[in-house]
Amino acid sequence: MDLSWLDHAHPEARDVDGVVAVFEAARVVDMPHWLGTTLSSFRSQLRYGWDGDPADVAVVHDRTGRVTGVLEVDLPTWDNKHLGSVEVTVDPSQRRRGLGRQLFEAGMDRVRAQGRDLVLSGGFDGTAAEGFLEAMGLKRASQEAERRLDLLALDDERLDQELAAAESLSSGYEVVRMPGRVPEDQLDAVVAMTAAINDAPMDDLEVEDEVFSPERIRAFETAQLASGRRLYRLVARARDGGELVGHTMTAVERERPWWGWQYDTTVTPAHRGHRLGLLLKIEMLRWLAADEPQLRTIETWNAVSNHHMVAVNEVLGCQVVATATEWQMRL
Incomplete structure (x- = not known):
């Protein structure tokens, strides 16, 4: 699997388009009530994050160059420097082929490489995220409404x-x-x-x-x-x-x-x-x-x-x- 990491300030336009397309396809299947991601909101999130501490984002392409999976790795720098957050989004048309697991393992490797020993991830209840994260070995820690x-x-x-x-x-x-x-x-x-x-x-x-x-x-x-x-x-x-x-x-x-x-x-x-x-x-x-x-x-x-x-x-x-x-x- 070849990962392409996006430049925070100057990402490739095709990759940005691909990420937003995958996010939207996944939103429709997993969380149709959720407000969708726009091109401008994703670009801002990639550059600035929530508070000036943006996550690293990588994509994987199929043989035609289409983005099929997105990996987000958040390594906090303001505090909580012992942990990293890993989020994976796979195009629904490409699921159940092992891509999500490969992306998540790559994210955990990136967290380990930074000397951190705790990984967090999250997902809506009642969606594929539950079974996936349990299969990856994570345990429930908190529930939000x-x-x-x-x-x-x-x-x-x-x-x-x-x-x-x-x-x-x-x-x-x-x-x-x-x-x-x-x-x-x-x-x-x-x-x-x-x-x-x-x-x-x-x-x-x-x-x-x-x-x-x-x-x-x-x-x-x-x-x-x-x-x-x-x-x-x-x-x-x-x-x-x-x-x-x-x-x-x-x-x-x-x-x-x-x-x-x-x-x-x-x-x-x-x-x-x-x-x-x-x-x-x-x-x-x-x-x-x-x-x-x-x-x-x-x-x-x-x-x-x-x-x-x-x-x-x-x-x-x-x-x-x-x-x-x-x-x-x-x-």
């Missing part, structure tokens, strides 16, 4: 009541809007606040806390903006002293402006118990209704075991559309 919020079906009267109740418990805080990039004079405070996400349940995943820095926040912003997403960050600030104590983030797709992604929502430990998470999320919906009136759907993910945030999302009206499992194996 994918939920969607239909903004055209919001119960605004009930949400107004929930907001009023949350405000009665959070009078010591004010809500501050931060669209786009974080202001320079607030960057260090946002870094400290963002680290509170490390309290989120990770189940049996053998991962370390995420490490945040001003450089990482800026790299995240650059990656998201380059991917064609408009960023909305809403922050809770203590009236006494001005400390930033919690935030929620949403991104809206520029090319598909009906679609939004819910990113982190977290409150620092010392300021929990004031319903700030719910307050921030409802206030975010009000902000988006004014600034992004065309928005119809917001997608959010949570660990099934994250009972507190699941409860908040259910108050908003989020509905489960799928579950997925994160798998791991020691090398």
